[in-house]
């Protein structure tokens with residue numbers, strides 16, 4: 382039914398891609414306007430970097446710590462991305478968009494990519510501050526690590542939006558900000574899980590984020606083609622795809 | 638423009654909000670759905686605008702089948718919801734431009750349409766403000782701008798003037814009359830103000846408990862009663878205002 386009946390779709394890009402781009406651009410503009418939000422979202426890992434980093438590096442290295450803090454940042458920033466949609470449901474703005482002929486998947490995806498870009502900017506800032514403190518990771522490794530984290534952000538943000546649309550909106554922020562704490566701890570963000578007792582190690586293996594953290598640690602150490610990197614990339618790609626599909630399903634179904 | 642047959646909605650919790658509504662709206666008509674709070678007006682509107690899936694019945698809206706071609710319907714209609722759709726933080730003009738672009742307009746065309754629409758509703762000087770900085774009347778005019786920026790042939794308005802001061806209400810009525818006169822716009826609106834229905838609508842459809850209980854021109858619905866208020870009281874045994 383696309384492009385039929387005189388719809389004025391004259392741009393070169395096909396419908397979904399164009400609409401996703403429009404929503405993404407809009408969401409990004411809005412996010413960049415909220416400078417306080419951008420900074421505040423990255424504040425927690427930044428505080429860990431500044432106030433815990435010097436302690437950690439007495440026993441470990443910045444190249445081990447910073448990837449963990451990137452995961453913490455990702456879990457908080459993208460994990461709470463759904464918070465924005467709660468407001469849009471309340472204000473009626475989401476419903477207004479759902480009455481346009483834009484594909485509903487594009488309304489979600491544009492928003493999620495916007496959150497992921499926000500995460501990427503925050504992550505880059507965190508790495509930059511890390512450099513000031515003594516991080517010495519090779520640039521290709523850092524770039525690859527940031528891309529992996531941004532991809533993780535896509536999955537998490539999609540999931541977060543889906544959860545926000547299905548659960549009691551008043552509970553979303555308190556529940557999610559609590560849920561991301563154990564997920565961060567289990568990812569081995571603060572101390573490598575190789576130091577954990579067997580049961581904790583096993584529990585951590587059941588969460589997807591551990592694999593991403595370990596992969597980014599390898600990348601930051603300049604080890605690019607290791608099994609750990611392979612597993613981390615594979616888990617992250619699958620997670621992002623599954624979450625994006627699940628999120629779109631929920632978004633299509635919910636009568637927001 | 639609109640033709641429904643046996644349109645029904647039963648919510649998952651068992652609430653039968655709409656029961657077998659047959660509704661016809663001709664091109665260029667202004668039709669008012671009139672009824673007390675909880676009558677099912679919003680539910681009817683949300684079904685016809687593809688936001689809610691009917692549990693039974695069929696409908697054709699703006700030439701498209703509601704169930705088979707919801708995107709076709711969405712491309713041809715405008716909808717102003719009961720609560721509006723303006724977020725507090727973003728500049729409303731930017732939101733309006735995104736809205737226009739999502740209807741498939743090219744950027745230059747969208748900007749032009751946005752400027753035109755802002756001008757028409759006297760909102761040009763407010764376009765840079767975030768939604769939260771607008772008064773109730775200004776917000777409602779922006780809501781109308783969102784509903785019309787893409788030039789739909791059919792507009793749904795859910796309680797467009799509830800909570801507005803008399804001057805803003807009168808202005809909004811004028812806008813609607815002018816749009817119908819100039820562009821042949823078809824309007825389905827809901828209201829629980831009898832004077833609004835009387836002043837604006839060619840035809841009234843009175844709903845109560847999810848079903849149509851009377852239909853006709855304001856004069857026909859009034860019948861022998863002196864006012865629409867009395868007619869409504871006679872029809873439902875309740876006063877509209879009291880129920881609202």
Ligand SMILES: Nc1ncnc2c1ncn2[C@@H]1O[C@H](COP(=O)(O)OP(=O)(O)O)[C@@H](O)[C@H]1O
Nearest residue numbers: 648650652654673674675676677678679680681
């Ligand atoms: N999402 C929902 N779930 C359950 N019941 C609902 C829902 N939305 C509306 N209702 C019920 O359906 C009936 C009609 O509501 P509504 O269409 O909003 O009426 P109106 O717009 O005429 O005031 C009411 O009894 C209301 O409580």
Ligand SMILES: [Mg+2]
Nearest residue numbers: 678679680719
């Ligand atoms: Mg209502």
